[in-house]
Amino acid sequence: MLGCACTCLKVMLKAQNSSAVVQRKGNWSWNGLGVRNYKVTVVGAGGGIGQPLSMLLKQNPLIDELTLHDVGDIKGVAADLSHICTSTQVDFFDGVKQQELIDSLHDSHVVVVPAGLPRQPGMTRDQLEDANSGVAMAVSCAVGMACPEALLAFITNPINTIVPIAAEFLKAKGVFDPNRLFGVTSLDVVRAKTFIADYMNIDPATVEIPVIGGHAGKTILPIFSQCSPKFTGEDEDVKRLTERIQEAGTEVLNAKAGKGSATLSMAYAAAYFVNALLRGLNDEPGVIECAYVASDATELAFLATPLELGPNGIKKNLGLPSLNADEEAALQKLLPELRQNIERGISYAAKIIDAAKPDQEPIKEPDCKVEDSAKYAQSN
Numbered sequence: 001m002l003g004c005a006c007t008c009l010k011v012m013l014k015a016q017n018s019s020a021v022v023q024r025k026g027n028w029s030w031n032g033l034g035v036r037n038y039k040v041t042v043v044g045a046g047g048g049i050g051q052p053l054s055m056l057l058k059q060n061p062l063i064d065e066l067t068l069h070d071v072g073d074i075k076g077v078a079a080d081l082s083h084i085c086t087s088t089q090v091d092f093f094d095g096v097k098q099q100e101l102i103d104s105l106h107d108s109h110v111v112v113v114p115a116g117l118p119r120q121p122g123m124t125r126d127q128l129e130d131a132n133s134g135v136a137m138a139v140s141c142a143v144g145m146a147c148p149e150a151l152l153a154f155i156t157n158p159i160n161t162i163v164p165i166a167a168e169f170l171k172a173k174g175v176f177d178p179n180r181l182f183g184v185t186s187l188d189v190v191r192a193k194t195f196i197a198d199y200m201n202i203d204p205a206t207v208e209i210p211v212i213g214g215h216a217g218k219t220i221l222p223i224f225s226q227c228s229p230k231f232t233g234e235d236e237d238v239k240r241l242t243e244r245i246q247e248a249g250t251e252v253l254n255a256k257a258g259k260g261s262a263t264l265s266m267a268y269a270a271a272y273f274v275n276a277l278l279r280g281l282n283d284e285p286g287v288i289e290c291a292y293v294a295s296d297a298t299e300l301a302f303l304a305t306p307l308e309l310g311p312n313g314i315k316k317n318l319g320l321p322s323l324n325a326d327e328e329a330a331l332q333k334l335l336p337e338l339r340q341n342i343e344r345g346i347s348y349a350a351k352i353i354d355a356a357k358p359d360q361e362p363i364k365e366p367d368c369k370v371e372d373s374a375k376y377a378q379s380n
């Protein structure tokens with residue numbers, strides 16, 4: 001464990017920088033600037049997204065403790081990160097035992113999950129789902145046991161199905177809070193900002209646009225009519241850029257030619273989203289981001305919409321933005337596909353949860369273990 005060495009490094013750095021002196025207050029720490037510091041755990045920290053995401057989080061002044069977890073060996077990643085001269089303490093837990101995962105999660109305020117198989121060229125979202133459903137099961141059950149009040153943000157694809165699976169297992173554990181479970185769709189927003197800024201020849205940081213729906217192909221719906229500054233293109237530009245945003249994952253997949261999917265832009269987007277969650281926890285007013293969450297904005301149980309974030313996760317779901325006729329039609333068109341994605345997740349979880357009844361209610365181990373993830377792959 002690096003805990004001891006890192007604590008020493010942290011203490012040295014804190015002594016050098018008086019503004020960063022930490023006073024422990026129960027579970028919380030304060031950095032002397034009037035803001036709380038938090039513990040963030042990255043599950044899947046050794047992967048293509050997990051490593052750069054962890055590096056970005058190591059630079060976040062709101063994070064006091066950064067804990068890494070992976071089923072693979074991440075001792076080296078943790079050692080490497082711990083040498084970066086910020087005051088965030090780095091710790092790690094690795095291995096396929098559920099206990100390692102649970103130990104990594106205790107006292108976490110935010111758990112962000114880039115664990116699981118990435119899409120390969122030619123692989124469908126359904127095939128990806130087969131591989132990653134067990135990850136959603138294992139992580140949500142472990143969060144339910146170790147840190148049920150944490151904000152849980154899944155990056156693992158396919159988000160449209162993974163989040164409903166996680167919700168079902170959290171419900172089975174008796175700890176589901178719809179305000180604390182998120183599917184990270186920030187990469188769709190990041191891409192929309194970039195492509196719109198390129199088109200309008202402006203700074204991407206000045207672009208605001210809601211992206212609603214889901215997080216796969218046609219279920220991704222950027223709302224150009226609500227773009228700020230006003231989008232200056234024609235209808236055909238909206239159509240072309242919408243399709244590019246929807247297929248941007250495949251663009252990266254093909255460019256990497258079998259050597260991975262979007263990792264660096266995803267790490268950026270996830271670090272941005274985690275920072276927004278932490279700003280919300282800190283009760284900063286006006287923190288608004290889109291994410292895929294439990295929702296009553298349409299007849300579907302889950303939808304990505306703009307959310308106001310706060311000390312308990314979602315402070316207010318801002319619901320559907322104003323839509324023009326084309327956007328309304330596109331929304332109606334995507335709902336059946338999204339409904340199927342959601343139903344697949346719910347029925348996957350129900351099969352496992354029902355098998356555990358009647359003598360294991362609420363659902364207990366061993367049904368949720370990391371080491372059982374493959375056994376509970378969707379196709380089984």
Ligand SMILES: NC(=O)c1ccc[n+]([C@@H]2O[C@H](COP(=O)([O-])OP(=O)(O)OC[C@H]3O[C@@H](n4cnc5c(N)ncnc54)[C@H](O)[C@@H]3O)[C@@H](O)[C@H]2O)c1
Pocket residue numbers: 043044045046047048049050069070071072114115116117118119132134135138154155156157158159184185187188215260261262263266370373
């Ligand atoms: N939400 C998005 O916008 C978005 C964008 C890109 C990729 N993704 C998804 O993110 C996930 C990770 O992608 P990647 O490129 O980093 O993959 P990767 O294979 O490089 O890394 C995945 C890591 O997860 C670990 N892992 C697997 N199962 C685990 C478990 N049960 N518990 C803990 N760790 C586990 C692996 O050991 C590996 O280190 C994939 O599902 C991918 O499809 C999401």
